[in-house]
Amino acid sequence: MTTDPSTDTLQAPLTSLRGVGEKVAKKLARLGLSELSDLLFHLPAHYQDKTCLIPIQSLSLDQNALIEGEIIDVQIRRFGHKMLTLALEDDSGVMTLRLFNFYPNQIRSLQCGVRLRCYGVARQGYQGGVEMIHPQWEIIHKPVPLETTLTPIYPLTEGLGQNLISRLCQQAIERMGQIEFELLPASLLEQIGLPPLNESIRFMHQPPAGADTQLLMQGEHPCQQRLAIDELLAHRLSLRLLRQKIQSHSSGALESNSALQTTFLSQLPFTLTGAQQRVIDEISDDLSEARPAMRLIQGDVGSGKTVVAAAALAQCIAAGYQAAMIAPTEILAEQHLQSLRDWFEPLGVRVVWLAGKVRGKARTAALEAICGEGQLMIGTHALFQEAVKFRNLGLVVVDEQHRFGVDQRLALRDKGLSQHLAPHQLIMTATPIPRTLAMTAYADLDVSVIDELPPNRQDIQTIAISNRRRAEIIERIRHACAEGRQAYWVCTLIESSDNLEAEAATEIAEQLNDELPDLNVALVHGRLSSDEKTTLMSDFKAGRTDLLVATTVIEVGVDVPNASLMVIENAERLGLSQLHQLRGRVGRSEAQSTCVLLYRSPLSQTARERLQLMRETNDGFEIARKDLELRGPGEVLGTRQTGDMVFRVANLERDHHLLGLVSSLCETLLADHPGIALALIHRWVGQAAAYADV
Ligand code: ADP
Numbered sequence: 001m002t003t004d005p006s007t008d009t010l011q012a013p014l015t016s017l018r019g020v021g022e023k024v025a026k027k028l029a030r031l032g033l034s035e036l037s038d039l040l041f042h043l044p045a046h047y048q049d050k051t052c053l054i055p056i057q058s059l060s061l062d063q064n065a066l067i068e069g070e071i072i073d074v075q076i077r078r079f080g081h082k083m084l085t086l087a088l089e090d091d092s093g094v095m096t097l098r099l100f101n102f103y104p105n106q107i108r109s110l111q112c113g114v115r116l117r118c119y120g121v122a123r124q125g126y127q128g129g130v131e132m133i134h135p136q137w138e139i140i141h142k143p144v145p146l147e148t149t150l151t152p153i154y155p156l157t158e159g160l161g162q163n164l165i166s167r168l169c170q171q172a173i174e175r176m177g178q179i180e181f182e183l184l185p186a187s188l189l190e191q192i193g194l195p196p197l198n199e200s201i202r203f204m205h206q207p208p209a210g211a212d213t214q215l216l217m218q219g220e221h222p223c224q225q226r227l228a229i230d231e232l233l234a235h236r237l238s239l240r241l242l243r244q245k246i247q248s249h250s251s252g253a254l255e256s257n258s259a260l261q262t263t264f265l266s267q268l269p270f271t272l273t274g275a276q277q278r279v280i281d282e283i284s285d286d287l288s289e290a291r292p293a294m295r296l297i298q299g300d301v302g303s304g305k306t307v308v309a310a311a312a313l314a315q316c317i318a319a320g321y322q323a324a325m326i327a328p329t330e331i332l333a334e335q336h337l338q339s340l341r342d343w344f345e346p347l348g349v350r351v352v353w354l355a356g357k358v359r360g361k362a363r364t365a366a367l368e369a370i371c372g373e374g375q376l377m378i379g380t381h382a383l384f385q386e387a388v389k390f391r392n393l394g395l396v397v398v399d400e401q402h403r404f405g406v407d408q409r410l411a412l413r414d415k416g417l418s419q420h421l422a423p424h425q426l427i428m429t430a431t432p433i434p435r436t437l438a439m440t441a442y443a444d445l446d447v448s449v450i451d452e453l454p455p456n457r458q459d460i461q462t463i464a465i466s467n468r469r470r471a472e473i474i475e476r477i478r479h480a481c482a483e484g485r486q487a488y489w490v491c492t493l494i495e496s497s498d499n500l501e502a503e504a505a506t507e508i509a510e511q512l513n514d515e516l517p518d519l520n521v522a523l524v525h526g527r528l529s530s531d532e533k534t535t536l537m538s539d540f541k542a543g544r545t546d547l548l549v550a551t552t553v554i555e556v557g558v559d560v561p562n563a564s565l566m567v568i569e570n571a572e573r574l575g576l577s578q579l580h581q582l583r584g585r586v587g588r589s590e591a592q593s594t595c596v597l598l599y600r601s602p603l604s605q606t607a608r609e610r611l612q613l614m615r616e617t618n619d620g621f622e623i624a625r626k627d628l629e630l631r632g633p634g635e636v637l638g639t640r641q642t643g644d645m646v647f648r649v650a651n652l653e654r655d656h657h658l659l660g661l662v663s664s665l666c667e668t669l670l671a672d673h674p675g676i677a678l679a680l681i682h683r684w685v686g687q688a689a690a691y692a693d694v
């Protein structure tokens with residue numbers, strides 16, 4: 001990349017700085033820092049204000065502050081954890097300091113009469129008064145000047161101290177000197193109307209004393225906003241270029257209204273909802289074009305996405321291309337296998353199954369079919385592996401994986417390229433994404449929304465009950481199963497490791513089995529082999545099991561319409577979107593379904609509010625909006641898939657008012673200044689090469 005005007009000096013390797021040898025350079029590389037300019041964009045995570053002393057009398061509780069005073073009392077507690085308790089006095093008052101983890105010689109130096117300067121959080125003391133627990137402290141022998149700028153605190157990596165990073169960033173700022181960092185043309189800067197980029201960078205690394213700390217800590221300082229725009233723009237540009245790059249290939253133009261599709265739809269035991277029909281039409285138009293469709297299908301849990309996907313698969317197969325459907329877990333993939341086989345094999349379609357567990361002869365046969373006569377491939381990401389060669393892949397539907405990374409997109413495109421055709425891509429998600437988030441996270445995708453549930457569905461009744469009333473819940477299960485319905489009991493843990501979760505679930509399954517002797521209780525968790533899981537799931541689906549005790553492995557997509565009762569343990573610990581996903585396993589038929597949220601008292605205020613919201617609404621969009629507010633985009637987009645969405649300065653929720661501007665800047669740059677676009681991507685997102693050779 002050489003389009004960046006701030007060349008030479010700032011592209012120097014970090015080893016050109018004082019204090020950076022090969023070893024430190026390696027550690028810096030782990031933070032994504034390799035050249036001088038990278039340091040400038042390595043922005044502080046927060047700040048400490050050590051520019052002024054706060055009189056003890058005027059300390060605000062729960063806020064960081066710098067204080068200075070004289071020790072007037074020292075107490076050492078020697079049993080248990082050693083603790084040193086000091087009384088510190090300044091002109092305005094006295095407060096307590098509690099120190100632990102100290103060295104013996106520190107005890108000797110902390111005597112009455114010694115002056116200390118401390119930085120820490122002031123708290124309400126145990127015995128009244130104000131105290132600081134384990135503040136940073138420094139003995140003051142003679143007057144020491146205060147800091148003149150706020151102290152930046154940088155994100156760290158193992159083995160790199162705060163001091164080192166600070167010093168390096170200072171050096172980088174000095175070298176920056178007069179070099180112009182701005183990449184955007186003047187006409188666009190006018191639209192932005194915020195401080196210039198150079199000034200913003202300098203400000204962020206060294207905010208002068210008296211800077212509006214409040215604004216800064218909230219991320220709303222104009223300098224931060226200027227950088228946030230740069231960053232959001234870079235991300236958006238990267239996605240737009242990715243789209244261009246993929247769509248620069250041709251794909252099969254799949255004719256719509258084929259006999260296969262019509263027959264498939266006409267044999268369904270139900271009528272499509274208006275929303276399903278509309279989205280099928282949108283997809284159908286898209287697939288009939290000779291450039292790869294890139295579309296996100298959003299539909300709340302139970303809105304009937306599978307049928308919509310199947311209609312698209314039919315269109316593709318009828319046009320003589322292979323189609324594939326991928327799910328993130330084997331449980332889900334097998335469920336699709338079952339429905340799609342039932343639907344398509346009678347119509348003469350050759351269905352092929354490939355997942356990690358398919359080995360030996362079966363695998364060889366599957367691979368042969370995939371590069372041969374296979375028409376509809378169903379499986380997990382195993383379908384992406386290198387050994388898998390498609391004959392003429394025309395369409396891939398990716399289920400329940402809204403964050404489908406750049407690398408995966410490109411890998412998928414390449415799967416079809418042997419015939420010089422890139423497959424169409426449809427991505428389905430049950431997580432409703434609020435508009436602001438969608439604009440940024442899915443700038444590369446068209447979006448269709450299935451905003452209607454099949455008719456005759458009753459709202460799921462949600463209740464929250466303390467786990468002290470377990471006995472009542474068990475009675476409910478007995479009752480529901482006696483009426484021929486089925487139930488889930490979901491065990492969750494906060495530190496969810498597969499092992500711990502499995503253990504907890506095993507214990508609960510045993511208890512429930514004892515308490516409900518008339519019922520068939522089964523247990524499914526992440527430690528079982530996929531064969532075992534499949535058998536258990538199909539037993540449940542076929543009604544041979546009454547009560548399924550499960551860990552969150554059943555979170556996405558599982559469809560057993562006869563199950564009408566779900567109990568979720570420790571519900572107060574889960575995110576709203578996750579609860580909504582889990583709850584969506586019931587309410588899949590005309591029967592009245594119930595979801596019981598079991599919680600452990602006492603509930604915190606926020607936990608109470610969240611459970612309340614779950615009781616009040618079944619609307620996934622509403623819930624996602626709230627979740628975004630409470631927990632940020634990671635939770636809404638699914639934490640495991642947010643790799644691409646980690647921002648250094650920007651924050652989607654806080655900065656949503658910038659997104660409109662960002663999208664218009666983005667289109668202008670793409671049209672008039674593509675070189676600048678790549679330089680911006682290089683600066684903020686890295687690996688610009690992946691987006692370059694369109
Ligand atoms: P999701 O959108 O959560 O993936 P599914 O595709 O699993 O939902 O569908 C949920 C259930 O609703 C399935 O049992 C499916 O057969 C049924 N279904 C889908 N569309 C309709 C419809 N239009 N009318 C009635 N039932 C439907």
Ligand code: MG
Binds near residue numbers: 305306557
């Ligand atoms: Mg589904």
